[in-house]
Ligand SMILES: Nc1nc2c(ncn2[C@@H]2O[C@H](COP(=O)(O)OP(=O)(O)OP(=O)(O)O)[C@@H](O)[C@H]2O)c(=O)[nH]1
């Protein structure tokens with residue numbers, strides 16, 4: 083029986099920065115020695131997977147090209163990660179049999195609404211990412227994603243001033259709503275908060291600072 087490779091599920095509204103967060107955390111994790119596979123779910127296209135592969139595999143050589151896989155789910159994004167995750171689970175089963183060397187699988191959900199969650203059968207650690215451009219009423223308005231995720235990422239803080247989003251309000255409301263579970267303010271454009279996100283992943287999911295070997 084192949085080992086279960088730890089899995090992170092990343093969900094959030096359309097355009098909140100799910101793919102870019104992956105493009106930022108993978109280099110940090112890969113440089114620490116973790117061997118990673120990325121599965122990017124999209125409703126119709128495989129555009130995100132192609133972009134992530136080009137950036138992380140082709141240009142940076144941080145993982146093999148075949149370790150970035152696109153799934154065009156064809157239906158509601160949350161169906162493919164919660165109600166019927168069979169497409170993702172079948173793919174993961176194949177990966178777990180053929181790539182026992184892997185330390186981590188990162189799953190990106192297609193962009194969705196505030197009720198996004200991953201089936202526990204699919205993801206062991208759930209990152210929900212919103213961006214400030216929806217206004218500082220998020221995270222106060224809640225929703226399953228914001229409330230139930232293991233780590234809430236509040237992205238695009240560089241844009242806060244442009245839309246009068248008060249980060250201290252978001253900080254206060256995230257603390258209240260999430261009852262102390264962690265959140266991190268991030269700017270994917272200049273890497274603010276990325277190390278913090280990686281620290282949470284290592285401390286809460288991977289449990290080891292320096293694993294065995296590098297891919298290359
Ligand atoms: N200013 C700013 N732009 C960002 C930041 N993070 C991501 N973006 C931009 O936001 C846009 C959407 O980012 P993606 O990573 O494609 O978002 P996504 O959530 O994967 O989008 P879908 O998968 O299509 O739902 C892109 O144009 C990014 O360049 C950030 O921290 N600041």
Ligand SMILES: [Mg+2]
Pocket residue numbers: 100101102130190
């Ligand atoms: Mg994306």
